[in-house]
Amino acid sequence: MRWSPLVRSEYRTVLTSKGAWILALLTILWGFRPTYAGWDAVGRNITIGYIQIGVDLLLPIGALLLSYQSLLGERTTGSIKFLLGLPLTRTQILFGKIAGRFVGVGTAVVAAALVLAGIGLFEHGTFGLLPFLGTLVATLLLASAMVVLGVFVSTVTRRTVTAATGVFAYILVTLFWSQIVTSLYTAVTGIPVDPYDAPASGPLFLALRLTPDGAYNVLTNWFLDVGNSTELFHIVYTKLAPGISVNAFVVEAAFDGGGPWYLHPGLSLVVLLLWVVVPVALARRAFTRGDAL
DSSP states (O other): OTTHHHHHHHHHHHHTSHHHHHHHHHHHHHHOOOOHHHHHHHGGGHHHHHHHHHHHHHHHHHHHHTTTTTTHHHHHHTTHHHHHTSSOOHHHHHHHHHHHHHHHHHHHHHHHHHHHHHHHHHHHOOOOHHHHHHHHHHHHHHHHHHHHHHHHHHHHOSSHHHHHHHHHHHHHHHHTHHHHHHHHHHHHHOOOOOGGGOOOOHHHHHHHTOSHHHHHHHHHHHHHTSOSBSSOHHHHHHHHSTTOOOSOOBHHHHSSSSOOGGGOGGGHHHHHHHHHHHHHHHHHHHHHHSOOO
């Protein structure tokens, strides 16, 4: 592949930066949280839960910060002229940027996941191989979605401050996504939403899982077999425990049965894939048709 040197260059850029390894270290430190609720929920698979906890908050932020200057940095330094002078199409340049950044971020995150797995293995013993592999694949899908989103921001912006503002806005929206969705739902339907006793509304629960991190949690909770929710695994378990009321949206707690078909956890894989495909298509359109300089 003619664009493989560009992939290697981007990969080295990520892995030689402090940011990638700070992300890995923070994922380990944030993720390792042994709790009674976590152990009661999944037993030895709490090790896999450590990965979910560490990745849920930190990976989206870290991957965006490591990707949003991929093309923007070339513009601000002027090296975009050299890049466009290579015997590569603009599509190949874009894919090379995405692939290199993804491999770099993915390497750091997988390293963190393996360290957490080693700690869990030492502390708790063996855990389920299939749930672990499924969680690892879901983690890489989340990483790819966030890298693609970061490269998209880098493609459509011309100033660093604009790109940084866009990244910060995305982080804020996802952090407060539950409050945004419930407020909009109440405004449209006139039905107040109490997370302690959520209404059995399919559209409401569907909207909650449309963010990459929400879809990731739904998938990994499915692998851990704790319940259908965008919340962390131990919160889902606590919500479904008899006689306990928790501020969380869990399908099994709101619906009699499993809820509508479109709330099946497996469909969150489609959500993650859409977060990969759509920004790639938009970034390609902008980069190939617009002025790259």
